[in-house]
Amino acid sequence: MSQLELRNLRKEFTGGGESVVAVDDVDLTLNDGEFLVLVGPSGCGKSTTLRMIAGLESVTSGDVIVDGESMTDLEPRERDIAMVFQNYALYPHMTTRENIGFGLKMTTDLDSEERNRQVEDVAESLGIEELLDDYPKELSGGQQQRVALGRAIIRDPEVFLMDEPLSNLDAKLRTQMRTELKALQDDLNVTTVYVTHDQTEAMTMGDRIAILNHGELQQVGTPLECYHQPANKFVAGFIGAPSMNFMDVASKNERLIHKMFDYEISEATAQAIEGYDRVTLGIRPEDIRIVDGSDVQNPIPAEVHLVEPLGDVSHVALNIGNKRFTAAVPGGQKFDRGEEVTLHFPEDSLHLFDATSGQTLK
Ligand code: ATP
Numbered sequence: 326m327s328q329l330e331l332r333n334l335r336k337e338f339t340g341g342g343e344s345v346v347a348v349d350d351v352d353l354t355l356n357d358g359e360f361l362v363l364v365g366p367s368g369c370g371k372s373t374t375l376r377m378i379a380g381l382e383s384v385t386s387g388d389v390i391v392d393g394e395s396m397t398d399l400e401p402r403e404r405d406i407a408m409v410f411q412n413y414a415l416y417p418h419m420t421t422r423e424n425i426g427f428g429l430k431m432t433t434d435l436d437s438e439e440r441n442r443q444v445e446d447v448a449e450s451l452g453i454e455e456l457l458d459d460y461p462k463e464l465s466g467g468q469q470q471r472v473a474l475g476r477a478i479i480r481d482p483e484v485f486l487m488d489e490p491l492s493n494l495d496a497k498l499r500t501q502m503r504t505e506l507k508a509l510q511d512d513l514n515v516t517t518v519y520v521t522h523d524q525t526e527a528m529t530m531g532d533r534i535a536i537l538n539h540g541e542l543q544q545v546g547t548p549l550e551c552y553h554q555p556a557n558k559f560v561a562g563f564i565g566a567p568s569m570n571f572m573d574v575a576s577k578n579e580r581l582i583h584k585m586f587d588y589e590i591s592e593a594t595a596q597a598i599e600g601y602d603r604v605t606l607g608i609r610p611e612d613i614r615i616v617d618g619s620d621v622q623n624p625i626p627a628e629v630h631l632v633e634p635l636g637d638v639s640h641v642a643l644n645i646g647n648k649r650f651t652a653a654v655p656g657g658q659k660f661d662r663g664e665e666v667t668l669h670f671p672e673d674s675l676h677l678f679d680a681t682s683g684q685t686l687k
Pocket residue numbers: 338339345346347365366367368369370371372373374522
């Protein structure tokens with residue numbers, strides 16, 4: 326078990342007179358055995374961060390520290406870190422047994438009997454003992470992914486780095502491997518950084534998640550902290566599916582004012598946004614109520630644009646004036662296109678952000 330620290334880790338790429346800050350002074354500490362998911366949209370700097378930890382990319386400034394010792398100037402092979410890639414990177418001319426055992430052969434002087442024993446143990450833990458004599462081209466995507474994991478596990482590293490390891494699998498297998506991988510990491514208890522752009526993967530797998538945008542860390546917290554108390558509008562919109570709905574409103578005399586409605590807020594909410602005459606209101610689809618009639622506090626008139634029934638829930642696209650919102654409602658509720666409805670946004674579900682900076686106010 327090991328602690329991994331990233332201290333003001335920075336990467337600037339320069340070329341053709343231009344400079345791109347791919348990773349902007351990221352500061353992060355992973356506890357022993359923690360599974361941390363680094364998540365963010367394409368190009369936010371996830372892979373570059375991972376590659377700097379692995380030593381595959383030089384750092385512009387900052388430090389990568391494992392158990393108090395700086396790794397920053399060490400070659401990749403001198404770091405006790407194993408990486409699992411998206412494309413598996415298996416040797417095509419080697420069997421499963423040889424692929425998993427290759428690292429041991431190169432870095433230890435174990436005899437072949439002991440090597441084989443370890444390979445078989447790892448294969449058994451991954452449920453691929455039947456595939457030991459097969460070549461990669463004879464394996465399915467999920468099986469190849471297990472072999473790639475086996476190759477990382479057998480090294481018994483201090484840190485695992487995983488770069489979108491499930492993204493080449495079909496949706497069903499991805500969900501299954503997500504659970505298996507998480508259970509495996511729990512058993513092995515190896516400190517892990519897992520990179521994905523998929524917020525569902527982040528939410529379901531991470532002990533904590535670190536959300537990155539334009540190279541900057543936006544928030545680090547448990548999945549539920551990031552969901553319930555997003556640090557800013559970016560995190561609020563990125564975590565949760567369908568995404569949080571947003572609209573800008575004026576704020577005056579304990580009211581949120583939009584051309585379609587006038588929402589009376591409590592004193593506590595008014596205090597949280599004191600001094601702001603414009604704020605961004607956010608509400609999650611699952612927090613919107615579609616109610617009968619307008620006999621409700623702070624009614625909001627809307628028109629049903631489209632209904633997407635998914636079985637247990639339906640996603641309802643709504644127009645509030647010319648603003649499109651999505652509500653997630655119990656599947657039994659029926660609506661027609663063009664139907665006029667009334668919405669209720671419970672005040673304790675409202676998120677309010679500084680309309681300029683996006684920082685969370687409430
Ligand atoms: P994705 O999910 O698409 O892989 P990412 O979050 O992993 O994206 P990075 O690959 O780390 O993002 O890239 C971060 C930024 O750095 C991007 O703007 C990218 O264009 C830039 N970048 C990455 N590698 C290089 C490079 N070798 N030279 C120049 N710019 C680079």
